[in-house]
Amino acid sequence: MDMEVRHLRYFLAVAEAGHLTRAAARLNIQQPPLSQQIKALENHLGVVLFRRHAKGMALTESGEFFLEEARRILDGIAVMEQRMARVAKGLRGRLAIAFTTSAAAHLLTPRVLRLFRGRYPEIELSLTENNADEITERIASGTLQCGFLRVPVSRPPGLVFRTLLREPVLVAVPLDHRLAQQPRAGKNAAVTLKDFQGENLILVRRAGAPGLYANLLALCAERGIHPNVVAEVQRMMTNLNLVAAGAGISVVPASMQHVHAKTVAYRPLAKSIHLNAPLTLVYRAADSTAATAFFVELVTTTAADGGGTRS
Amino acid sequence: MDMEVRHLRYFLAVAEAGHLTRAAARLNIQQPPLSQQIKALENHLGVVLFRRHAKGMALTESGEFFLEEARRILDGIAVMEQRMARVAKGLRGRLAIAFTTSAAAHLLTPRVLRLFRGRYPEIELSLTENNADEITERIASGTLQCGFLRVPVSRPPGLVFRTLLREPVLVAVPLDHRLAQQPRAGKNAAVTLKDFQGENLILVRRAGAPGLYANLLALCAERGIHPNVVAEVQRMMTNLNLVAAGAGISVVPASMQHVHAKTVAYRPLAKSIHLNAPLTLVYRAADSTAATAFFVELVTTTAADGGGTRS
DNA sequence: ATATTCCATATCTTATGGATATGGAGGTCC
């Protein structure tokens, strides 16, 4: 015979009732089968658990030992069931989330993570930083659950790209650059597309893929303006590092204007230029995990509430 | 459905094999019932434990959580079974032992307890001191397992009285007593029965019950000697306290000769007087407890080996 | 495309947990 949880439950009932008949009633079974199960348990353990006398059943010394053990194990099982119930509800789990450097720069991102941790403390967040390409791929493959990025570079089927917000873009130039010196014609006068003519431009993009910079180049091309593309990098942070080093100018979402603030100047673009940077949440449409749903829900509502303080 | 240990064992096998078919083979069952049991478990927990793909079964995240829990519980059960195996062998338990003050005075008693503790460290000894009457009664009622006493005062059926050893008795007298002064006629000349004539005698006995003192009185009566019984007490220690206080004289087993050594003199009895003090082990004949058997066995062999150094 | 592997489903068998009926042992009450 193998011991089963049933034996423990039955034993405990008898031990607590001190009475086979009463325990059987409490367990909603009849007395004889209970008698047999107890006996089977005693056989299995090689120990007599109860002294049978005319007024009921009393634990033997071995029974007392076993009582402790049985309680311990049944308690353990109860704890397990509770924990698994929380797992089932999605209140316990793991959630792998990634963001691009520029998405991480927007205040919405840290804010939403803090909120989530507070509300679902038993969901362990695994956070990584990566470029939009890899994030998209890893979400599709199931390695990641959610990602924050700017303009989607590819749109594999089955992925949801939810635009959380749009923010202006700024032109980032080295402090000693011509465009950084300009604010006299009217206090921070906007940069126009013409200003890009002949400039060394640093891009963040993958060749052939759409994105913020693809849009910018398209606008320039429309007007016959041809900037001089001196570098294409993977991350916007690298981008700004190069600007800070004086390698050229670039364009970034407004929320990055505090990066390298001592060495890079950020100038607005002219209103006529319809170029803005979205913040996008990516996840699998088929992901039925409760944790993911909680996260998507929290991100969406937080963004709708004015998001990351519109900075 | 109720969760049973079987489910945990099956789950663990599948999780470790990563393979339903292989796990089934390892469990000596077929694949379909295993499939069903796993599914039943998933139903019960409200969680999907495995991702089924063409090369086997891989744990989901919930499955990983459950793996920890299942291992924890199965380990707990294994520990329990081991402990109960030791209980079954009698290596773990409780043993209630009592002795009279005079039995405790014999070196065999502490010696055997020390030996026992060393050999069976998981058997908890509960030690008490009491008079022969109560010890006998409590062993009969099952409150105690073993007792050490001198001469049995009653012999309820079902109790075994095993004589471990016999030792001489000595006459205990106050230091300033006539009999204490005597050792000049031949260096510690023995006390005879005649010496008891008219003496104040202190007894340890229950009226009507046999015992060391009943034997002594019988011997005296045979020869027409009538000591003056001034007290009947419950414990031999009380007895000696009274002798030390000068209330009278008494007779005790030789092993007690170090009690009140500063105020009581111990004198041998004449060889012709056939009076000695046994040390007796009492236990229930029907006591099939291994721990009791171990104890009885150890006491018997220790006593046979020369016992408590014959002091 | 074919074959193979592995899990799921459907049906049947069997082992066993549980129900019913009865007996025996130890207490209690009159």
Add this chain to the structure above:
DNA sequence: GGACCTCCATATCCATAAGATATGGAATAT
């Protein structure tokens, strides 16, 4: 002290559910 009562054990029977057998479908590899 005898009749009754309570409570557990034993014996037999039934029903449920675990397990076996047979088959099908999905995914991967050849």
